[in-house]
Amino acid sequence: MSVNSQITRTRIMECASKEFMEYGYQSANMRRIAQAANVTTGAMYNHFSNKAVLFDALVQAPAEEMLDRFRGIHAQFKADLPKLTFVHMKETAYLGTDWMLEYIYAHFEAFRLIFCRSEGTRWVSYLEELIAVEERAYCDAFGKRGRRVEDMFLHIIAASGFQYLVECVSHDLSYEKAVAVLDSAKRFSMAGWQELFKL
Incomplete structure (x- = not known):
């Protein structure tokens, strides 16, 4: 994984943690996480195939x-x-x-x-x-x-x-x-x- 890719992954995880804490897993929204992390939803799904995988991470x-x-x-x-x-x-x-x-x-x-x-x-x-x-x-x-x-x-x-x-x-x-x-x-x-x- 490249340095830029690792930075993106870390940023997504930081934003996801905030999203899950605010809304809970069931109401958390992958689009909101992507927006907060300043990445496209496609880029985010390249790192995490779904919400469950992201929570697991x-x-x-x-x-x-x-x-x-x-x-x-x-x-x-x-x-x-x-x-x-x-x-x-x-x-x-x-x-x-x-x-x-x-x-x-x-x-x-x-x-x-x-x-x-x-x-x-x-x-x-x-x-x-x-x-x-x-x-x-x-x-x-x-x-x-x-x-x-x-x-x-x-x-x-x-x-x-x-x-x-x-x-x-x-x-x-x-x-x-x-x-x-x-x-x-x-x-x-x-x-x-x-x-x-x-x-």
Whole structure:
């Protein structure tokens, strides 16, 4: 790809990100994006064959990397479970939350599109994939401790944990403010687990 072609592609993506954020995926308009990027629609379609491909170009790389790393973290957690105490589980959970928040904020625009503007795309189910990974980790942790926990309760708890992240992103909080919010959420959640299961 030539330098000029790369510059054009980058400009289209910048304008598309603004368009998707303002209108959402379903109401975003490729002609408006081309006009904002100062290119013909033909030139834009040379780079991106359709709106879905353009949205993917904005979010796919960071989203897939985060999901892969998240699965890896939980695979390691499962392998380490036999030797983990509750204190170690707590530390692992806190570190995982901190890492995810930092990663999301390093790719803020992509995750804001996924969490807030992805209706009509394949990314609308992305959050459910993250929640499913977290649910399995809860099942593993409580199974290790010989406790039976209702599946729906685990789903709700896993989903609510991710909702903290979504709210930080959707309300456009600064990273520093999001860290403060998540620190409170971590303490709140851990106190609940300790009380409910006498850990």
